[in-house]
Amino acid sequence: MSSPPRQHPGALSLGAAREHLWSAVLQGDEGRAAAVVLDALDASADAETVLLDLIAPVQARVGTEWAANRLTVAQEHTATAIHERVIAVLAHRPDRPAETPSGPRVTVACVDGEWHALPARLLAEVLRLRGWRVDFLGAHVPTPHLIAHLHRTGPRAVALSSSIPTHLPTAHMAVTACQAAGVPVIAGGAAFGPDGRYARALGADGWAPDARGAAEVLERGLDRPGPPGVHHTVDDLPHLADQEYTIVAGTTHRLVKQTLADLEDRFEPMRRYTERQRRHTAEDLAHIVEYLATSLYVADEELFTRFILWTADILTARGVPARSLDPALDLLTLQLKDFPRACHTLAHAREALGNRTPPSTIPGPGKPA
Missing domain, CATH: 1.10.150 (DNA polymerase; domain 1)
Incomplete structure (x- = not known):
């Protein structure tokens, strides 16, 4: 499935939009944040750019400022909640014609115990924009429930997200279970390392550093791991x-x-x-x-x-x-x-x-x- 042509606003206008969005979320002003995002959409006519080059960098800045003790936990949670609601506004804006996706089906979920769902939400929205039929399961999805969903819906692939490295053992179980159900897995998020080394170590079928890259990997296609029900022995972790x-x-x-x-x-x-x-x-x-x-x-x-x-x-x-x-x-x-x-x-x-x-x-x- 080919990607639609991309248009990008000028660097200065996008940079200014980031500063305005940062100011809005810092002050907890959801209305102003939504206005900044919708104005950026009007200027670029490209929702994917707004999601990944405006909202995503500002959210990353929220995490960095929290770590440096320049934001409180409450401010960080407020900013994240505003971004989640603004993404919903962007996805369901009244002037957007209702469309029924006709592309392949994909499941996007966070591993069990992972509550940082915004990166997965960004990927889900990007895939919807590109015509995929997306089941976004959100944060903290227990593996048995994920597998039950796969058996019921039969997606082409699963996109698993995790931000915290301590969830890697749980992610490994989820990857193996999805593959045993005959569904390939692409892994993403900071937990899997900057170069995807842990995704490879755990046997994932694909990895990408960000939502745009993950969408491109999925569009190229992942090989199915084998007939459903066949468990593949993992030999990558003999230690x-x-x-x-x-x-x-x-x-x-x-x-x-x-x-x-x-x-x-x-x-x-x-x-x-x-x-x-x-x-x-x-x-x-x-x-x-x-x-x-x-x-x-x-x-x-x-x-x-x-x-x-x-x-x-x-x-x-x-x-x-x-x-x-x-x-x-x-x-x-x-x-x-x-x-x-x-x-x-x-x-x-x-x-x-x-x-x-x-x-x-x-x-x-x-x-x-």
Whole structure:
């Protein structure tokens, strides 16, 4: 299926629109945000450009500003909610003629546990614009429900979205289940790595860095994985036989509890923490262990290192010394001394942390759920 010709507004007008949209969502002004988007549509006559070159970059800026502690969680949630409603206005504007899509059917869904649905929503709208019949299932779709939907509707492909790397094991189960149902999978979102390395490691049939790229991959077509019901053995993760992932993931609570207790002896400022600060520290430790387990799952220590460096930048932006990570990583290493891959991953992160230069902006790997 060929793509319609694209028209793009001038760089200055699009840049100005981004600034106006940013100002509107920052102030929580939904009406003004909708007006900016509709004005941009009138100027470009191209809804795909408005979705991907106006709304998407502003939403990315929302995440960056939150990470740098320049937006509150409430402001971030407000901006995201405004963008979701503006996309709905764009999709269902009164002057748009009602059309029945005649193209192939596709299912777009977020993996179980993934609540960041906006990237998947953008893809769903782009595919609709290109004539696909889209079933958008939204955030946090349990795999059994996804598979039941595939059996009922028989789509040509599934587009799975995930922003948080700790959802990769769950994504792996979803990919395998979809393929066992005879439906190929394209994976997308920050969780799968900037170059799609984790999508490939988990056996996905395709990957794209953004919605426009995903639409183009789907238009070229994905090979079906085989007859429905045939389970394909995954040989890409032989390292899981050592059980390190299983044991670390299964003992997260114990690891966090012991590390939190031992930190009071190793990190003197913690002895003066309030109950709220201790609770936040426990949450941070839980995220660290979850990312460590995920790194073990995909056998990529860089995944954990990127998260630790991002966490250091987040702590710095919030006035917490990044050096507080050092004793935490040391204590985890002591508890996991019998797990060579875990120890090597922790050591690699410690070395990177020692060489860290704080950046002026914090793009990050995606916020922990």
